[in-house]
Amino acid sequence: MVDALSCFSFFGSFLGALPLSISWPSFMAEVNEAEIEPLVLAGVLLSLITVYLAAKVGGELCARVNLPPVLGELLGGVVVGVSALHLIVFPEGAGESGSVLMQLVQSTSDLEPEGILSVFRGESEVVSVLAELGVIILLFEIGLESDLKELIRVGPQAAVVAVIGVVVPFALGTTGLIALFNIATVPAVFAGAALTATSIGITAKVLAEIQKLSSKEGQIIIGAAVLDDVLGIIVLAVVASLAKTGEIEITNVAILIVSAAVFLVGAIFVGRLLSPLFVGLVDKMETRGELIISSLIFAFVLSYIAATIQLEAILGAFAAGLILAETPKHKQLEEQIVPIADMLVPVFFVTVGARTDVSVLNPLDPANREGLIIASFLVIVAIIGKVVTGFAVFGQPGINRLAIGVGMVPRGEVGLVFAGVGSASGALSESLEAAIIVMVILTTFVAPPLLRIVFKDSDSVPPDEEVQVATSSSSEEQPSAS
Incomplete structure (x- = not known):
């Protein structure tokens, strides 16, 4: 995922690349900064009004037809974004024209x-x-609701799922693109790398909504x-290096x-040691x-430390x-973080939808057809390559x-990052980039709806089977308890 530092970095590079006939300093001189600032605030307020309306309307509609509300937030973002109403757009998607709100x-x-x-x-x-x-x-809230002991206990299974979820789609996607579509090695590797991503934010929100x-x-x-996510960052670093220099820098990968x-x-080890000090400090505050x-x-x-060592802030x-979930304050903290999450998390999901240009799905446009054919293959590999991971548990x-x-x-914004890096490096053709975006x-x-369906099916297990499963689980856990 792109972190806040990436946003500032992109913003800076965008300003530097503007094809204006005047230089940036003279441009700044002509614009009255005191006049601009309140209008930036006005634009942000209009954007937030639009975001919250889109999130609420979309979420409520999906909830009423038994679909995850997060899907409604994503769809609401598509409606108000670059694909439809152009209310919430960004410089990379709107050029210099701005949005309807502007x-x-x-x-x-x-x-x-x-x-x-x-x-x-600025907006x-x-x-x-x-x-x-x-x-x-969102990820802080998910961490609070997670059980560290349970995560450690299922750690080996999670590691197997993660590794297979990276290796299988990458191998199938890369070899398939080369063999079936005669795509060059470097672009095929980039597309295969995009298949390895997983959007933890989308899945975690759905799991929280269905109480799983x-x-x-x-x-x-x-x-x-x-x-x-960690493996995806490493894969992205490898393929980006391959696209730029034609060779993989082993040192960077190892670092x-x-x-x-x-x-x-x-972080977890030191944090658990210091958590009693944290609780004591909070108790002394008035x-x-x-x-x-x-x-x-x-x-x-x-989050800052993670971002500075080239990991994800999340x-x-x-x-x-x-x-903090291991401290006595975790229940109180969970209650206090909810209003903040309700205010900020919808902004994330709506903007993910708003940045998504669904025009690449239009088969009537001849320019899209090659990309849609490749996309069909990528979608099949993307789904199969992740679904098989569950059977490795x-x-x-x-x-x-x-x-x-x-x-x-779900690939979500993580997959779009791969497509963006590949496009910026010149490694991807227009059709291959469109195929990745479609995927x-x-x-x-x-x-999200599939996740709700498969969990609903598991909830409908006959009572006698549930008793058998519970009995076998308790008998297996008994020796470890002793």
Whole structure:
């Protein structure tokens, strides 16, 4: 996932690449900064109004037809985004034209087009950062609701699921593109790498909605998705290096692997040692919000450390949640984080939908047809390559293996990052990039309802079978208890 630092980095590179006839300093001189700032705030407020309306309307509609509300938030984002109403758009998707909301801002001010363009960039940056904060809060909340002991217990199974979920789709996708479509090796490797991604945010939200987050299946999915995220970062670093230099830099790969392992294990180990000090410090505070503010500081510190060592900021937030879930304050903290999550998390899901251009799904456009043919192959590999991971789980009688596999299917914004990096490096053709985007769209939108269906099927196990499963599980766990 792209973290907040990536947003700032992209923003800077975008400004530097603007094809304007005047230089950036002179442009800034012509725009009255005091006049721009309140309009940026106005644009952000309009964007948040649109985001919340889209999230609520979409979520409520999906909830009423027994679909995950997160799917409604994604669909609401598509409706208000670049694919339809152009209310929430971003510089990389709208160019210099801005959004409909920016036209509304311009109609109520006397700014020149250059000034509105500056407002548009500022508004887009703020919304992007709020979206990234949303997914950080989401993973912190998921960490709080997870059981560290259970995650450690299912760790071997989660590791197997994660590794297979990276190796199988990567191998099938890369070899299939080369053999069936005669695609060159480097582009095929990039597309195969995009198939390895898993969107932990989307799956975790669905699991929380259907109250399966603390189940064995949910814990294996979350553990595997976290490891998959780490492996995905490593794979992305490898293929990006291959695209740029034609060779893989072993040193960088080794550094990423070591830093990921040290961070995850070290953060949890040290955090558990220091958690009593954290609780004691919070108990001594007398000001309002002592628990939630102290916890967010802790989560943001770990997120910052993760981001600075080229990992995902969300990994730090998840680790912080796991650590604080072991403290006596975890129930109180869970209650206090909910309003913050309700405010920020929808921004993330709506913006994911808003950035998704579904026009690449139009078969009537001749330019899309080659991409759709390749996309059909990628979608099949993307689903099969993740579903088979559930059947690799061992030592868990009665577990819903299909649910585990389906939980690993959605690519979400993670897959779009792979497509974006591949496009920026020049490794992907237009048709192959479109195929990857189609694969990301379909896996993202199909997985949430499928996940609810496969869990619902497992809930309808006959009572006598449930008794047998419970008996066998208790008999297996008895020796370890003694």
